[in-house]
Amino acid sequence: MKTVLKLFLISCFLLPACISFSIRPPDLPDNLLEEMTLGKSVNVSKDPWYVTDISSSFSLQDGSLVCFVKIRYVEQEIRLRWKWYSPQNSVAKDTGDVIVNSDRQYLDEVTAYDTFRFKPESETAGKWIVAFFIDNTLAGKRAFVISKEE
Amino acid sequence: MKTGRNLSILLLVFFLLCGIMSAADKMIFQVEGEYLAYSYDHNWIYGEHSRFVFGSYQASCLHLKIDVTSRLFLAYGDVTLRKNDEVIAGDELVFDPVTNRGILTRYGDTITEQKIGDEGTDPLTADVSSLESWDLTEIRRSLLYFSGQSLDISEDLDVYGYNIAIHVEGMESVGFKKLKLSGVMKKRRTGFSFDRVWYTRSEGIISRASFFYNKEKKVNSLTRLHYEERSVLKDYEGPQRQVDVMTSTTVMLKEDFQLGLAGNYNSSNLWNVNLRANKNWKQKVNLEATITHNKPINLTGETWVGLRSQINGGKWGTFSILGKYEFQDQVLANFSYGNTFFKQKLSLMLSSSYSQIKLGQSSDYSKILTANVNMSYNTKVFNLATNYLLNYDLFGHQLLSQPQLRLGLNPFPLYAELLTLNVYNLFILNRVRMDDIIHHAFSNNTVFSLSTMPVNLLDSFKMNFSLQAEQFLEREGRNFTSGGFIINAQQRIAKGIFLEGFYNVQSRRKTQGWLIEGTTSQDLSLVFRLKPSENLAGWTSLSYDPKNNQLRQSFTDISFRMFKNWEFHGLLNYDFLLKKISNIDLYLIRHAGRFQLRFIWRSLARQFLVELVPQ
Numbered sequence: 001m002k003t004v005l006k007l008f009l010i011s012c013f014l015l016p017a018c019i020s021f022s023i024r025p026p027d028l029p030d031n032l033l034e035e036m037t038l039g040k041s042v043n044v045s046k047d048p049w050y051v052t053d054i055s056s057s058f059s060l061q062d063g064s065l066v067c068f069v070k071i072r073y074v075e076q077e078i079r080l081r082w083k084w085y086s087p088q089n090s091v092a093k094d095t096g097d098v099i100v101n102s103d104r105q106y107l108d109e110v111t112a113y114d115t116f117r118f119k120p121e122s123e124t125a126g127k128w129i130v131a132f133f134i135d136n137t138l139a140g141k142r143a144f145v146i147s148k149e150e
Numbered sequence: 151m152k153t154g155r156n157l158s159i160l161l162l163v164f165f166l167l168c169g170i171m172s173a174a175d176k177m178i179f180q181v182e183g184e185y186l187a188y189s190y191d192h193n194w195i196y197g198e199h200s201r202f203v204f205g206s207y208q209a210s211c212l213h214l215k216i217d218v219t220s221r222l223f224l225a226y227g228d229v230t231l232r233k234n235d236e237v238i239a240g241d242e243l244v245f246d247p248v249t250n251r252g253i254l255t256r257y258g259d260t261i262t263e264q265k266i267g268d269e270g271t272d273p274l275t276a277d278v279s280s281l282e283s284w285d286l287t288e289i290r291r292s293l294l295y296f297s298g299q300s301l302d303i304s305e306d307l308d309v310y311g312y313n314i315a316i317h318v319e320g321m322e323s324v325g326f327k328k329l330k331l332s333g334v335m336k337k338r339r340t341g342f343s344f345d346r347v348w349y350t351r352s353e354g355i356i357s358r359a360s361f362f363y364n365k366e367k368k369v370n371s372l373t374r375l376h377y378e379e380r381s382v383l384k385d386y387e388g389p390q391r392q393v394d395v396m397t398s399t400t401v402m403l404k405e406d407f408q409l410g411l412a413g414n415y416n417s418s419n420l421w422n423v424n425l426r427a428n429k430n431w432k433q434k435v436n437l438e439a440t441i442t443h444n445k446p447i448n449l450t451g452e453t454w455v456g457l458r459s460q461i462n463g464g465k466w467g468t469f470s471i472l473g474k475y476e477f478q479d480q481v482l483a484n485f486s487y488g489n490t491f492f493k494q495k496l497s498l499m500l501s502s503s504y505s506q507i508k509l510g511q512s513s514d515y516s517k518i519l520t521a522n523v524n525m526s527y528n529t530k531v532f533n534l535a536t537n538y539l540l541n542y543d544l545f546g547h548q549l550l551s552q553p554q555l556r557l558g559l560n561p562f563p564l565y566a567e568l569l570t571l572n573v574y575n576l577f578i579l580n581r582v583r584m585d586d587i588i589h590h591a592f593s594n595n596t597v598f599s600l601s602t603m604p605v606n607l608l609d610s611f612k613m614n615f616s617l618q619a620e621q622f623l624e625r626e627g628r629n630f631t632s633g634g635f636i637i638n639a640q641q642r643i644a645k646g647i648f649l650e651g652f653y654n655v656q657s658r659r660k661t662q663g664w665l666i667e668g669t670t671s672q673d674l675s676l677v678f679r680l681k682p683s684e685n686l687a688g689w690t691s692l693s694y695d696p697k698n699n700q701l702r703q704s705f706t707d708i709s710f711r712m713f714k715n716w717e718f719h720g721l722l723n724y725d726f727l728l729k730k731i732s733n734i735d736l737y738l739i740r741h742a743g744r745f746q747l748r749f750i751w752r753s754l755a756r757q758f759l760v761e762l763v764p765q
Contacts, residue, residue, distance in 0.1 A: 023325025025297040025315035026185045029198040034287045072287075089261040131241070131257040137212055137227045138241040138257060142282060 031078055034109075035070035036132060036140040042066050042113050049111050056144045060118055060125065067130045067142065068113040077102050081133040082114040087126030092119075097136075118146065177310075179223070179247040179303040181214065186301050188309055188331050191292040191743030193218045194284060195301060195309070200225070204243075205250035205267065207231040211243065215281045218307050218332065219744075223247060224278045229254065231266065240264065244278050248305075291714060293319055293742035296331050308332045319714070319740075354380040371399040393417040406430040421445045436460045449511075453477050465489075467498075479515070481506040499524040517544035533558050547585055554578040572599045594623045604640075613639035632658045646682035651675075672697045685711040701726040715741040741765075 039051035040062060051068045058065050067082055079097040086092045095114055101107055118124050125148045131141040183200035197214030212227030226242040231254070238254065243266070245252030251267035251274040267274070289295050298314035309332040316323040347357040356378050363371040376394040380386050398412040406429060413423040426440040438458045445451040456474035463469065467489030474482040486501035502521040509516055519542040526535035534557050541550040558574030573596075580591040601616035615637045622630040634656035641649045652675045659668040675693040680686065688708035694701050703726065709719040719737040724730075733754045740747040743765070750759040 023298075023313050023315050023327075025317070025322060026299055029185050029286070032286055034285060036282075083257060085257070085261055091259050129261065133257075139213070139227060140282070141226075141242070141257070143279065 028073060030073045030075055031134050031139075032072045033069060033132070033134070033139045034072045035068070036142060037068045038130070038142055038144050039066055039068065040064075042068055048109070049113075051113075056142065058144065058146050060146065060148055062118070064115050064117040065144070066113045066115050067132065069111070069132055069140075071110040071112075071134065072108065074101050074107040074110050075104070077104055078110075079133075079135050080112055081136065083131045083133070084116050085129040085131070086124070087128060089129075092116075092124075092128075176305045177302045178305050179216075180301075182300050183214065184299065186214075186298055186311075187286060187289045188296045188301060188311060189289040189292040189743065190294040190296070190331060191745070192284070192289070193309075193332065193744060194289055195303075196286045196289050197301075198286075204231065204245055204247060204252065207233050207238075207266075209243070215278075215284075216303075217281060218303060218309060220280065221246070221248075221307065222276060222278050222281060224281050238264070238266070244274060244276055246274055246276065247303075249274075290317070290320065292317075293715075293740050293747060296329070301331075349382075351383070354378060354383045354386070367402055367405070369399070369401050371397075373397040389418070391417070418447060419445070420447050434462045434464075450478075452480070454480075456482075478508060479506070480508055495529065496527050497525070515545065518542065519544060529560075531560060531562075533560060549581075549583040551581045552578065568603055568605070570601050570603075572601075573597070590625065592625045596621045604638075610642035611639070613637065627662055629661045630658065631661075632656070646680065648679040650677040650679065652677070670697070680708075717741065 037051045037054055038056055040053035040055070040058070041051075041064075042049050043052050049068070051066065069080070071078070071080075078100050080095075080100055081097050082093070082095045083091055084093040093116055098112070100110055100112065116130070125146050127143060127145055129141055129143050132139050179202065181195075181197060181200050181202040183197040185198040186200070187196050188194070195214070195216040195218065197211075197216075199210075199212060200214040201208070201210045202214075203209070209225065209229070209231050211225035211229045213225070215224045215226075216222065223245050224242070225245070229240045229243045231238040231243075240254040241257045242255040243252050244255075245266070249267070251272075252265075253274050254264045254266050256262045256264075265274075295317050296311050296314045297317065298311050300312040301314075302310040302312075304310065308330055311326070311329050311331050313325065313327060314329055314331070315325045341363075342361050343359065347355065349355050356376075358374070358376050360372065360374040362373075363369060374394075374396045376396075378392045379390075380388065380392075381390040393416070395415045396413070398410070400408055400410045402408045408428050410426045410428070411424070412426075413421070415421040422442065422444040424440060424442045426438055428436070428438045430436050436459065440454070440456045440458075442454045442456070443451055444454075454474050454476045456472065458472045459470070461469040467487055470484070470486045472482070472484040482503075482505050484501070484503040486499070488497070488499045490497045500521075500523055502519075504517075504519050506515050506517050508514070519540075521538075521540040523538045524535070525537075526533065528534075534555075536556070537552075537554045539550070539552040539554075541552075543549070555577045556574065559572065562571040562573075563569070564571060575597075576595045578593050580589075582589045582591075597618070597620045599616060599618040602614045604612045604614040606612045615635060617635045618633065620630075620632040622632075634654065637651075637653045639651045641651075643649055652673075654673040655670070657668065657670040659666065661667075672695065673693060674696050675691055677689055677691045679689045681688075687710070688706070690704065690706040692701065692704050704722075704724040706722040706724075707720070709717060711717050717737075717739045719739060721733070721735040723732040723734075725732045731753075733752075735753070736751040738749040745765055746761075746763045748759070748761040748763060750761065751757070752759070
């Protein structure tokens with residue numbers, strides 16, 4: 001039993017050398033992209049909005065797809081932008097800046113989406129990329145496939 | 151007694167010192183940032199406004215994601231690489247800090263990629279798409295995660311944090327000035343490691359340590375020490391302490407030639423050692439020579455020398471020869487040959503072995519010679535197999551020969567695979583000769599089965615059945631006739647709710663001369679299944695014996711997701727014959743990426759357990 005007591009006392013002296021109660025965790029980052037989801041549409045009839053038919057594969061018959069984003073801890077005005085790239089790596093659609101929170105309130109959660117409609121030409125089939133920017137800085141990207149057949 | 155205690159303290163201090171000494175690892179990646187988080191559950195790192203050294207560049211980025219296990223590194227958002235006056239900017243950098251190679255991508259009017267790294271090196275190929283499936287929120291949902299502003303990754307993929315705060319189930323806990331965050335769930339690394347020490351009132355002090363050395367394609371060596379100190383226990387009458395040492399070393403002298411040494415030692419005077427040399431010739435011929443010494447407790451040791459050879463002759467088949475000799479005139483020998491012919495329809499296997507083994511401590515030896523021939527022929531319709539076994543006990547003068555023949559139809563579909571028919575017959579002949587007495591016996595077994603696919607009779611109702619009959623004949627005149635059928639039906643009551651019924655009748659008749667014996671058993675069970683969503687699943691079953699009009703057993707299993715990644719799982723067993731609950735098992739499980747934390751209550755053993763189980 002004395003051995004166990006010795007071990008306990010040694011631990012009591014050693015542990016304070018490494019443990020500290022004064023270390024505070026850093027503050028959480030703002031404008032945090034919490035979700036970036038692709039799907040066929042967004043259900044806006046209920047709050048919060050959510051994506052229906054989540055997928056990364058679409059067919060030309062679908063006609064369109066959405067890229068839905070959820071951003072947390074927004075305090076300042078932010079500019080959102082979606083760029084859709086074709087299989088040839090060139091921009092097929094650029095939303096430009098969409099300004100959010102211009103009155104600079106604290107928003108715990110911001111949800112937004114952009115709809116991409118397919119062109120009827122067959123060359124849209126292939127591997128696409130959507131890149132999402134906050135304040136002109138890449139915040140996330142997703143790859144998806146558009147196929148000719150269902 | 152006192153010596154034992156002092157020894158245990160000395161061992162502990164020794165192991166601790168070795169642990170501290172082995173902590174000096176070489177780092178492959180060091181990062182500082184405004185916010186860095188490491189998930190112990192998943193072995194992931196997320197960073198914001200991060201700065202790190204990449205090759206000869208000072209790099210910075212807005213976001214950083216690392217999957218430590220897969221060694222995937224991704225920096226994105228305002229990525230900048232600086233070296234003297236050179237500044238390279240981009241949107242995304244996939245990189246490997248070990249080889250200092252990377253791909254920098256820019257998302258402008260077009261997507262452009264730039265190779266980063268030394269001239270002449272191959273471009274980096276890494277698929278980082280798996281990093282898209284998680285983010286900081288996922289890390290903060292971990293059972294255990296750390297946050298701070300400085301992290302290092304060692305070449306053994308250990309993660310170290312400085313001035314780091316621990317979060318347990320989302321709640322902030324104590325901080326550490328320096329801490330190895332990745333813990334024990336990692337691959338073994340070179341050097342000495344002190345695996346664990348613990349104390350229990352029933353086992354005393356137990357400690358484990360190991361030494362591992364690995365030089366790729368040269369040397370691989372592992373030595374483990376297990377020590378138990380029982381002198382600290384009250385009223386313990388067995389040995390005061392016990393030591394187990396296991397060692398295994400392989401030295402690759404050439405790519406096709408290696409030497410190995412393995413040994414075990416136990417302080418109760420039990421040990422063995424094995425030395426082996428192994429040589430390959432073009433992956434076709436393998437030769438292994440071994441010398442082994444075994445020393446059992448309180449018995450004379452045995453020293454064996456052996457030679458084993460395997461020859462892969464391609465279309466000529468595979469040969470294997472083994473010969474072993476022990477210095478007290480014990481012998482083991484084995485030969486085998488296998489091949490396939492006619493587009494693998496016909497397979498042949500021949501084997502023979504001889505053993506001459508001492509009977510205990512006496513001067514007598516058992517001498518047994520066996521031979522076995524196995525041949526099988528498979529077609530689309532039927533399969534035919536024959537086997538001949540010969541066992542000759544040279545010491546007991548007993549010879550057993552056993553030829554057997556198996557003929558079967560392959561499962562035969564009928565009515566567009568609605569029904570499946572299966573028939574086979576197995577004939578076995580036994581001939582035992584003991585001195586001048588010869589005993590003959592034979593048996594024949596014929597099995598017939600017919601089963602259906604599940605048939606949807608209504609939208610919400612489906613059923614299937616199977617029928618089986620078996621006739622077993624013996625030379626002694628005993629006959630067994632067995633038969634039975636099983637019906638299984640399922641009714642969907644609502645979405646995710648099912649009721650299943652299962653009825654089984656089995657009958658067996660034994661006839662021998664005028665004597666007829668028979669048994670019939672029936673079993674009816676009902677199962678109620680529930681799975682309305684991904685978060686809730688369960689079933690309860692009830693078994694009933696219609697013959698005796700008696701309820702037998704009931705089992706219930708239910709599991710549901712609670713909050714975060716916590717899950718409740720319960721099992722209950724009620725015995726209607728004993729009229730009591732036989733067992734209840736309750737589990738509270740936290741799914742945490744690489745592992746599960748389980749709190750378990752078992753009523754049968756009256757145990758409460760806490761387990762940390764790797765996934």
